[in-house]
Amino acid sequence: MGILEINQLHKRFGQHEVLKGLEMDVPEHSIFGLVGQNGAGKTTTMKIILGLLKPDSGSVTVCGEKVAYGETKTNRHIGFLPDVPEFYGYMTAREYLKLCGEITGLSQTKTKVRSEELLELVGLKNEKKRIGSFSRGMKQRLGIAQALLNEPKLLICDEPTSSLDPIGRKEILDILLAAKGKTTVLFSTHILSDVERICDRIAVLHGGKLALYGTLAEVKQRHRYNGFVLEFENVETAAIFAKSKELQHPSISTTRSGNTVTVLLTGCDLDGHFFLDVLAQKRIVPLKFVALEPTLESLFLEVVQ
Ligand SMILES: Nc1ncnc2c1ncn2[C@@H]1O[C@H](COP(=O)(O)OP(=O)(O)O)[C@@H](O)[C@H]1O
Ligand SMILES: [Mg+2]
CATH class of the missing domain: 3.30.70 (Alpha-Beta Plaits)
Structure with a gap:
């Protein structure tokens, strides 16, 4: 069983049918790359997985539980980094994680221990500056720490590397690789080299369906040139x-x-x-x-x- 299963997902906005029967299965402890051009439907798919958007038909299960629109029950398994994360600029990274811990109902001790582990993981342990003066890369790294605070079974990141320079991208990819031991990672991107660098599995979303799907080796084998x-x-x-x-x-x-x-x-x-x-x-x-x-x-x- 996959940690995330998507069956026959359909979604249209007015005349525009964005998802036309999307099927995919994300196995546990994989790094899964959802690839697609701008407007392919990556963010739409993620919002449906999070129960933030209602599909026209089809279903999604997370850890074997069916996702219901508007209900956040399955989200206890998920950590999410949106494409443009918002922070309180006047806080430090440590203060922000403390707030997130309070909101999610984590105990103070647990929040403290997890925060230190995660700040170490994302390279912000010794960062004293306020978030308002962080670079984009630092904000993305803090966003990953926040998404991992609750020890989710599934980490979903929407284009975490898209707005970053090569060094910032490499830092994010290294963090996702390091997180793989403890969670399953699903991230979207339009940067193919990111996928080749860290993903075990890829899905290319095109025309509302998956045009390519499988492990990198499988995909290459299937499309081998003569x-x-x-x-x-x-x-x-x-x-x-x-x-x-x-x-x-x-x-x-x-x-x-x-x-x-x-x-x-x-x-x-x-x-x-x-x-x-x-x-x-x-x-x-x-x-x-x-x-x-x-x-x-x-x-x-x-x-x-
Ligand atoms: N709330 C909405 N209302 C109307 N159209 C939307 C809405 N959200 C997304 N779309 C359209 O759906 C398509 C897919 O968008 P999106 O999922 O954001 O793509 P991606 O994240 O792959 O770039 C785009 O053409 C976008 O304009
Ligand atoms: Mg998007």
């Missing part, structure tokens, strides 16, 4: 191979860059043996002969175009 990259000892050998008459075939596209040749096969039943035969005929031994791996970026572009 293509190869060959590297040769020198440019001349690469050119001889690239220009050989066998490769002048409507189903083969060949590109050469220096001593590297990339061959792509489309709409034919040729495979790697074909190129091995060509190499054998020409008595050329390549330095490398590897299957072409799709990148997450190339897959993303493929599904959204």
